[in-house]
Amino acid sequence: MSDTLTKLTYQTFQQGKNYFGLAHKTLSTRLLNFISPVEQQTKPIPTEVLPKLQQRLDNLLEIDWQDAERGVYPTSLLFDNPWQDFFQYYPVVCLDLFQMWERAKQKRYQDFPPNVETSAYPSYYVQNFHHQTDGYLSDLSANLYDLQVEILFGGTADPMRRRILAPLKEGLKFFADTSTQQVRILDVACGTGRTLKMIRAALPQASLFGTDLSPAYLRKANELLSQIPGELPQLLQANAEELPYLDNYFHAVTSVFLFHELPAGVRQRVIEQCYRVTKPGGVFIICDSIQMSDSPEMEPLMENFHEIYHEPYYKHYMTDDLVERLEKAGFENVKVQVHFMSKYLIAHKPV
């Protein structure tokens, strides 16, 4: 396929996923409201925000394409979706909406069936984030998560995750001449493993490590990564507040969509742990939601996200100074980027 055709296919495909996500959200909310009405204090979205949103989406897809074109990752990654899971679990996601809706209506935010073990986890974690059935603590939740996120972000979750790859490769250049060891990269709160799969595509020789608190999500990540020929996923269940690795062990550390789900103090402790395990000269990259400081015009969307989905720490996150937190931990030369609805903090550990 010619480049122009591939690019067009990619953009059309992404716009299709965006419309699908929008249609799914609109129809399901109307249907659920019809069956069992709920009052939500959402902020109206000013009309001028919508074209800005579309512009940000177009920019995201353009840079996603350009990064593939200039070889940051293979073009095939742009089309990598867990289709089998999506088709298999779409009916379950739809059926689960009724439970999620009722849970949201009744403000049941720590709703776990007796067969889900919750006692071994910090209390801030034992939550139905996004009103998700079983929180992060069951195989059902792990199986539905990628599709739920795909719908929530209108198909842009992976393009947003991929924005860590260019700064990651750039950051690793520091070790190109000095290190004879194989490069080690840790993804903190790796969830179902999508980011690790992308890092593998971009850096075929690196040793990859992943941690998460959820055994179910790690099982799912293991299933995904084991499909890659020759891959031996090194996944560990761990609280990011106490990473089970030696000091200065990793050439790079990444974390995607974690920090908005942590209370403020925990955010700082996790950053300090990431600092501890990063090698001097290494890079730490956070990808998470946009914040007020970089996207004040998106405030109604951020407020609505906090209101509609159960995200207990998001309100504080919206105005938290992550650069200050990174510098407090010892990182320097912190660069900030924004792509669509995510921001990126690229921090360096001094040599």
Ligand SMILES: C[S@@+](CC[C@H](N)C(=O)[O-])C[C@H]1O[C@@H](n2cnc3c(N)ncnc32)[C@H](O)[C@@H]1O
């Ligand atoms: C929104 S999900 C993001 C998952 C994944 N990084 C992604 O891109 O989809 C948040 C993840 O953080 C994990 N998590 C939350 N608090 C944690 C903690 N204190 N230590 C380790 N993992 C944690 C959850 O289990 C979940 O997998």
